[in-house]
Amino acid sequence: MSILKRFWPALLGIITLLGLWQLLVIVTGVPDYILPAPLTVVQAFAAHQQLLWHHAGITVIEIVAGLLIGFMSGLGTALALARFHGLRRTLLPILLISQAVPLFALAPILMLWLGYGMTAKIVMATLIIYFPVASTCYDGLRQTPQGWLDLAQTLGANRRRQLLHIQLPAALPSLASGMRMAASAAPIGAVIGEWVGSSQGLGYLMLNANARMQVDLMFAALLILITFGVALYFTTDAVMRRLMPWHDDRTGTTN
Amino acid sequence: MTSLGFSLSQARLAFSGQWLFDGLAADFTPGSWTGLLGRSGSGKSSLLRMIAALPIPDTHDLTLTTTDKRPLAGRLAWMAQQDQLLPWRKVIDNVLLGPALRGRPTAAQHQRAQDLLGDVGLGDKAEQWPKTLSGGERQRVALARTLFEDAPVVLMDEPFSAVDAITRLELHELAARLLAGRTVLLVTHDPLEALRLSDRILILSGQPASLSDFDVPGGQRPRALEAPDVQRMQSQLVNRLHAPHGNIGEGVV
Numbered sequence: 414m415s416i417l418k419r420f421w422p423a424l425l426g427i428i429t430l431l432g433l434w435q436l437l438v439i440v441t442g443v444p445d446y447i448l449p450a451p452l453t454v455v456q457a458f459a460a461h462q463q464l465l466w467h468h469a470g471i472t473v474i475e476i477v478a479g480l481l482i483g484f485m486s487g488l489g490t491a492l493a494l495a496r497f498h499g500l501r502r503t504l505l506p507i508l509l510i511s512q513a514v515p516l517f518a519l520a521p522i523l524m525l526w527l528g529y530g531m532t533a534k535i536v537m538a539t540l541i542i543y544f545p546v547a548s549t550c551y552d553g554l555r556q557t558p559q560g561w562l563d564l565a566q567t568l569g570a571n572r573r574r575q576l577l578h579i580q581l582p583a584a585l586p587s588l589a590s591g592m593r594m595a596a597s598a599a600p601i602g603a604v605i606g607e608w609v610g611s612s613q614g615l616g617y618l619m620l621n622a623n624a625r626m627q628v629d630l631m632f633a634a635l636l637i638l639i640t641f642g643v644a645l646y647f648t649t650d651a652v653m654r655r656l657m658p659w660h661d662d663r664t665g666t667t668n
Numbered sequence: 669m670t671s672l673g674f675s676l677s678q679a680r681l682a683f684s685g686q687w688l689f690d691g692l693a694a695d696f697t698p699g700s701w702t703g704l705l706g707r708s709g710s711g712k713s714s715l716l717r718m719i720a721a722l723p724i725p726d727t728h729d730l731t732l733t734t735t736d737k738r739p740l741a742g743r744l745a746w747m748a749q750q751d752q753l754l755p756w757r758k759v760i761d762n763v764l765l766g767p768a769l770r771g772r773p774t775a776a777q778h779q780r781a782q783d784l785l786g787d788v789g790l791g792d793k794a795e796q797w798p799k800t801l802s803g804g805e806r807q808r809v810a811l812a813r814t815l816f817e818d819a820p821v822v823l824m825d826e827p828f829s830a831v832d833a834i835t836r837l838e839l840h841e842l843a844a845r846l847l848a849g850r851t852v853l854l855v856t857h858d859p860l861e862a863l864r865l866s867d868r869i870l871i872l873s874g875q876p877a878s879l880s881d882f883d884v885p886g887g888q889r890p891r892a893l894e895a896p897d898v899q900r901m902q903s904q905l906v907n908r909l910h911a912p913h914g915n916i917g918e919g920v921v
Contacts, residue, residue, distance in 0.1 A: 560749075560750055560752045561754065563717075563722050563752075564746060564765070565769055566721075566722060567720055567722070567744065567745065567746035568770070568817070570769035570770065575769075578768065578769055579754070579769075582754070582756045583754075583756075657756065658797070659755045659797045659798075660755070660756075661799065
């Protein structure tokens with residue numbers, strides 16, 4: 414009940430937009446293969462359910478795998494950078510430069526190297542979230558209040574324990590914002606990969622449907638992607654909140 | 669815990685190319701409480717950090733000897749201006765921070781932390797998050813954490829300055845009782861705090877700064893607020909700190 418109360422303004426907005434869309438299609442009489450009405454999309458969704466879920470499954474695996482690998486390697490990089498001062502001068506510039514490489518341009522090369530299977534897409538999703546996670550986590554690790562480090566030092570903590578017991582928990586709030594960012598970026602990576610070259614996945618299905626003028630099917634696939642993106646964001650957010658019951662979060666998801 | 673004294677000599681600290689102080693020396697006898705006062709920027713907090721071997725950006729040097737000739741490292745406890753409670757650890761886990769950082773706390777240590785929380789009057793708040801506590805309560809948890817270390821030397825950098833005046837007076841009583849027998853060096857801005865709690869008051873002043881003694885009232889610590897000595901000396905101490913080179917009033921007391 415309270416959930417309904419909290420979300421009804423957003424829900425109302427969405428319903429209004431959908432209504433306007435339906436109205437626009439009816440009034441202008443634009444053909445289905447240019448812009449299908451929302452109801453047509455729902456019909457297409459129902460008609461192609463099996464096909465849609467099959468491809469959605471592939472894309473979901475790519476996204477989740479990319480998210481996990483990107484998160485682990487981003488976190489690992491941040492910890493290594495914070496722990497070993499020497500590494501900073503070597504690794505940090507390389508990281509920054511690598512971020513200037515447009516991932517879209519990289520996609521065809523990844524296909525060439527890794528083939529049309531899932532691996533190339535997982536690598537794309539990994540690459541797209543690796544940097545936000547690494548940089549937000551490293552920033553968080555660097556910004557530990559000096560007072561906590563002083564205390565840890567006088568309590569006899571070595572550098573490794575200071576990193577794991579003081580700096581890492583202190584960096585969790587910034588890591589959480591990095592993860593939320595990553596959760597919304599990971600699907601992009603996977604779909605780009607599928608567009609460039611694949612035989613499965615929602616990106617492939619959309620491209621194919623577009624070529625065949627099945628715009629309603631394309632929209633149905635898009636609907637799944639949106640739903641999944643939103644679900645992923647909220648799940649990540651919930652996990653991060655569970656990890657930090659002590660944290661007063663002022664960047665909540667509902668405001 | 670056997671009490672431990674220490675002395676420092678040849679202490680010097682540079683700030684933007686100038687010696688803030690050079691060749692400072694002081695003795696801290698076992699079990700004594702010393703109040704260290706000085707204006708802002710006199711370098712008193714830096715001196716405390718130097719004794720604790722904490723990082724300082726400026727050039728500094730210090731010779732430290734203890735009464736048993738063994739190093740001080742590992743035998744001192746640090747209490748800062750803020751309570752420095754870690755928000756992600758429950759109150760009792762903050763008290764257990766030392767053992768957690770050095771290894772894994774034992775059941776006996778857990779029990780001891782609980783007892784210490786009882787001593788500071790927070791036995792029923794052990795499982796709460798620090799954010800639910802008031803400023804005074806948080807500082808009491810910090811005191812319990814300091815006590816847990818059972819260190820013979822306690823260095824405090826304005827530990828009670830972040831709480832209101834009444835809470836501060838209560839914390840004085842508590843700290844004086846629970847930290848009895850330890851060698852305490854207390855950096856403070858508050859003349860009253862120094863007069864209530866110190867066996868000896870040192871003032872860091874001048875350019876380059878030097879340490880000078882200021883007589884303390886008689887009687888046991890913590891001295892009563894209303895004691896005539898405490899009141900009279902408070903204004904003298906304020907005047908002394910106010911003076912450009914900290915020399916006015918010297919020998920008058």
